[in-house]
Amino acid sequence: MEFAEVYDIYWNQKSDPRTNNLPFMASPVLIPSILVVYLFIVLKFGPEYMKNRKPYSLKTFVKCYNIFQIIFNSYIVQQFISAGWFTTISIFCEIPDFSYEPSPLKISFTMWLAMMLKLIDLVETVVFVLRKKERQISFLHLYHHVSTLLIAWLMTRYIPVAMASFTLVVNCSIHVIMYTYYFVSAFGPTAQKILNPVKPLLTLMQMGQFIILILHSGQTYLPYCPITTIPATVIITNLIINFALFYDFYKTSYMYAKKRS
Numbered sequence: 385m386e387f388a389e390v391y392d393i394y395w396n397q398k399s400d401p402r403t404n405n406l407p408f409m410a411s412p413v414l415i416p417s418i419l420v421v422y423l424f425i426v427l428k429f430g431p432e433y434m435k436n437r438k439p440y441s442l443k444t445f446v447k448c449y450n451i452f453q454i455i456f457n458s459y460i461v462q463q464f465i466s467a468g469w470f471t472t473i474s475i476f477c478e479i480p481d482f483s484y485e486p487s488p489l490k491i492s493f494t495m496w497l498a499m500m501l502k503l504i505d506l507v508e509t510v511v512f513v514l515r516k517k518e519r520q521i522s523f524l525h526l527y528h529h530v531s532t533l534l535i536a537w538l539m540t541r542y543i544p545v546a547m548a549s550f551t552l553v554v555n556c557s558i559h560v561i562m563y564t565y566y567f568v569s570a571f572g573p574t575a576q577k578i579l580n581p582v583k584p585l586l587t588l589m590q591m592g593q594f595i596i597l598i599l600h601s602g603q604t605y606l607p608y609c610p611i612t613t614i615p616a617t618v619i620i621t622n623l624i625i626n627f628a629l630f631y632d633f634y635k636t637s638y639m640y641a642k643k644r645s
Contacts, residue, residue, distance in 0.1 A: 430513035477609035
């Protein structure tokens, strides 16, 4: 087959028509290009721009951003639940439903909303650059943001179905807690001191999330689940990498730090 035929089969024919024409979904290069520009800004252009400048405060923006994240993540979780999660949709193997019935259609659209939120998440790193918080722009931070957006984008284009959406149900639920913590901690040293005992729990919560999602995706390898294993293999591989990075961060930031103190 010629390239044009291969492109048409894998980019158009195999995609889900319910989502493939939504904003940021039609082009195969738009999201990857945004990620390339993002990495250029936060790794090269941004640090060079800030080199001889004082860090921006951005305290009001950070608080507003955290409130936005709490509300938007809560809304996405609510939309998934109202589409049938934990009532008509179970955590066990779900046969993909690509129909235009209300529940599957709502699942597919909410997955697109969640993907858009992962795109907005990239703003965080730009804020770190402007506030000269270089230590927070770690490989873990960058890998997590890039891989999460890429996988959310591909899932939304090809498999915006109930079983795939479980990843986003769990992730957005965790983010409600996480951004609530960030919002309170943005009020200064006193609030941060009160929250210090909670801080390691956020990383443990993230790692627990990865284990739950690995077990959920792993169902596709079992005989009773007649679903292709290709998406699960990609998702599980990414989850294992994320778990390893978060565990290394937890070990360095909390376990070793505790021993030293």
